[in-house]
Amino acid sequence: MAGRALLSARGLTRDFRGFRAVDQVDLDVAADSVHALVGPNGAGKTTLFNLLTGFLPPTAGTIELDGRDVTGLPPEQVARLGVARSFQITSLFPQLSGREHVELALQSPSGLGWRFWRSAKLMRRYRERADELLDMVGLAELAEAPAEALAYGRKRALELAIALALDPKVLLLDEPTAGMGLEDVDRTVELVSRVRQGRTVVMVEHNMSVVGRLADTVTVLQAGKVLVEGPYEQVRADERVITAYLGATDAAH
Numbered sequence: 001m002a003g004r005a006l007l008s009a010r011g012l013t014r015d016f017r018g019f020r021a022v023d024q025v026d027l028d029v030a031a032d033s034v035h036a037l038v039g040p041n042g043a044g045k046t047t048l049f050n051l052l053t054g055f056l057p058p059t060a061g062t063i064e065l066d067g068r069d070v071t072g073l074p075p076e077q078v079a080r081l082g083v084a085r086s087f088q089i090t091s092l093f094p095q096l097s098g099r100e101h102v103e104l105a106l107q108s109p110s111g112l113g114w115r116f117w118r119s120a121k122l123m124r125r126y127r128e129r130a131d132e133l134l135d136m137v138g139l140a141e142l143a144e145a146p147a148e149a150l151a152y153g154r155k156r157a158l159e160l161a162i163a164l165a166l167d168p169k170v171l172l173l174d175e176p177t178a179g180m181g182l183e184d185v186d187r188t189v190e191l192v193s194r195v196r197q198g199r200t201v202v203m204v205e206h207n208m209s210v211v212g213r214l215a216d217t218v219t220v221l222q223a224g225k226v227l228v229e230g231p232y233e234q235v236r237a238d239e240r241v242i243t244a245y246l247g248a249t250d251a252a253h
């Protein structure tokens with residue numbers, strides 16, 4: 001792994017009523033890298049994401065962010081320390097516009113709460129930044145459209161703008177291309193390539209072509225354990241991975 005680890009896990013373990021979904025995982029996410037988590041269904045990717053973002057406390061193990069122990073901290077606190085997660089579109093408010101979503105996200109860490117609505121100056125500052133972020137994800141033209149009117153790929157782009165509003169050190173993307181057609185997949189790859197500049201990205205992704213185009217490092221999980229980790233080409237060629245996962249995927253194409 002090149003560079004220092006910004007996010008690390010040691011012996012990370014999570015049990016659900018005796019079932020071990022994540023089993024003694026060691027992970028080092030290098031600063032400024034894109035790190036993909038892959039693996040067959042049920043491998044523990046989502047659970048690992050939930051552990052890294054504080055949505056689930058671990059049964060055992062530790063998590064460090066930038067050298068600070070964040071094990072067991074609640075999600076708001078983990079987010080405040082710089083780990084943002086792109087949520088699924090179910091968390092969008094149908095009638096709020098893209099711009100309103102991003103403005104809300106921008107004011108959330110300020111501690112001003114709803115008072116910010118009263119300050120025209122602050123509103124302006126949030127508006128400008130919101131428009132910059134919407135532009136970055138290709139939604140400039142659609143800033144005022146209600147979220148419910150956006151096509152699927154655009155909703156996912158809005159989620160990304162919301163996550164970026166927190167100006168995170170680490171951005172976690174949960175299957176950023178899931179359910180997308182080819183055109184949206186290409187647009188998303190291009191988008192992630194753009195937003196990764198100066199950031200660290202961890203993503204769960206099933207689409208191996210997307211992983212190959214974006215990831216510096218790939219961690220393959222199987223049955224809750226790390227099976228293989230390394231650069232994409234190396235991981236892809238690994239016999240254990242071919243047997244466990246990629247072989248089946250390649251055969252399907």
Ligand SMILES: Nc1ncnc2c1ncn2[C@@H]1O[C@H](COP(=O)(O)OP(=O)(O)OP(=O)(O)O)[C@@H](O)[C@H]1O
Nearest residue numbers: 016019020021039040041042043044045046047048
């Ligand atoms: N809340 C829960 N209670 C009980 N079992 C759970 C819970 N969450 C996950 N599991 C189990 O843990 C295992 C890992 O699930 P997880 O969702 O993390 O896998 P995944 O790699 O994200 O799979 P997929 O690619 O299908 O999303 C699965 O066997 C799942 O059934």
